Amino acid sequence: MNIFKLTRPLNLFIVIFTMIAVRYGLILPHLEKFGIASAFPILDFILTITATVLIGAAGYVINDYFDQKIDRINRPDKTLIGTKVHRREAILFHWILSITGFLVGSFLAIRLRIYWISAVYLIVILLFWFYSTYFKQTWYKGNFIVSLLAFMVPFQIILFEYAWLIKSQNHSISQLYHNTETYKIFILVAIYSSFAFITNFIREILKDFKDIIGDARYSRKTLPIVWGPEKAKWFVQIINGLLILSLLLLYGLLVKDSEYKTIIGIYLLLFIILPLVLTIATTYKARQPQKYILPDRLIKAVMLSGIIACLLFGKFFL
Numbered sequence: 001m002n003i004f005k006l007t008r009p010l011n012l013f014i015v016i017f018t019m020i021a022v023r024y025g026l027i028l029p030h031l032e033k034f035g036i037a038s039a040f041p042i043l044d045f046i047l048t049i050t051a052t053v054l055i056g057a058a059g060y061v062i063n064d065y066f067d068q069k070i071d072r073i074n075r076p077d078k079t080l081i082g083t084k085v086h087r088r089e090a091i092l093f094h095w096i097l098s099i100t101g102f103l104v105g106s107f108l109a110i111r112l113r114i115y116w117i118s119a120v121y122l123i124v125i126l127l128f129w130f131y132s133t134y135f136k137q138t139w140y141k142g143n144f145i146v147s148l149l150a151f152m153v154p155f156q157i158i159l160f161e162y163a164w165l166i167k168s169q170n171h172s173i174s175q176l177y178h179n180t181e182t183y184k185i186f187i188l189v190a191i192y193s194s195f196a197f198i199t200n201f202i203r204e205i206l207k208d209f210k211d212i213i214g215d216a217r218y219s220r221k222t223l224p225i226v227w228g229p230e231k232a233k234w235f236v237q238i239i240n241g242l243l244i245l246s247l248l249l250l251y252g253l254l255v256k257d258s259e260y261k262t263i264i265g266i267y268l269l270l271f272i273i274l275p276l277v278l279t280i281a282t283t284y285k286a287r288q289p290q291k292y293i294l295p296d297r298l299i300k301a302v303m304l305s306g307i308i309a310c311l312l313f314g315k316f317f318l
């Protein structure tokens with residue numbers, strides 16, 4: 001059905017894949033390595049995924065709802081609301097997804113007895129709404145908020161794991177912080193989540209390049225419009241360059257003693273560094289909105305490669 005296309009099923013699959021990769025590729029192997037039993041029940045992990053996917057889907061729907069006019073300019077062949085999906089159906093679908101996601105998140109909060117978690121899910125729902133209606137009008141607010149939400153997708157897994165350790169095994173926050181092993185796992189997930197933040201931030205700017213015609217017509221202050229395409233491109237290239245340097249540095253620090261160092265290095269070069277270099281090159285050459293489709297796809301490939309690397313090699317990163 002067309003209404004379900006509004007939820008970006010492929011993007012939601014990537015969200016699910018990310019959360020599974022972080023849990024089973026990073027957290028559980030390292031907990032096992034350090035002799036710590038996982039306390040995060042599978043039911044609650046499924047509830048976390050469900051709440052995240054429902055609220056994320058609602059965010060995609062409300063974004064398309066408020067972007068109808070601009071989308072008819074930027075991507076007329078892909079605009080669904082107002083053509084194949086009635087506006088009322090879309091807004092109703094958004095609220096059904098949002099409320100269901102909030103209820104699932106609240107049930108998770110009740111099971112954990114950390115009731116402010118419900119407020120966090122509510123804040124995320126409101127962030128999606130205000131992003132679509134207000135924050136998206138200015139590049140640094142909108143791009144930062146979306147990237148922050150991308151950061152929270154993997155990062156929440158370690159937070160829930162540690163919350164369950166505190167609840168079921170009588171650990172304290174101080175114990176987890178001062179325990180070298182649990183602290184290392186926390187930092188590792190934080191690094192991976194930062195990778196999600198930066199790559200998503202780059203992609204959001206590349207999307208602004210693709211949508212520059214419609215955004216300009218409706219007076220949106222995206223980076224390519226405010227700074228001009230050439231300065232904005234240099235900004236993207238600098239972030240890409242810093243990301244490449246950071247990844248090489250982290251490779252040297254995190255896998256220096258691993259027996260799989262060579263394999264990980266080859267994977268890093270072929271499937272992450274090379275696409276990032278190509279992103280820089282194709283962004284530099286792009287002169288028309290449609291020319292930014294390729295760098296956008298390249299950065300999406302980098303994001304997917306990062307998830308696969310997390311699942312395949314995460315246990316070797318310490």
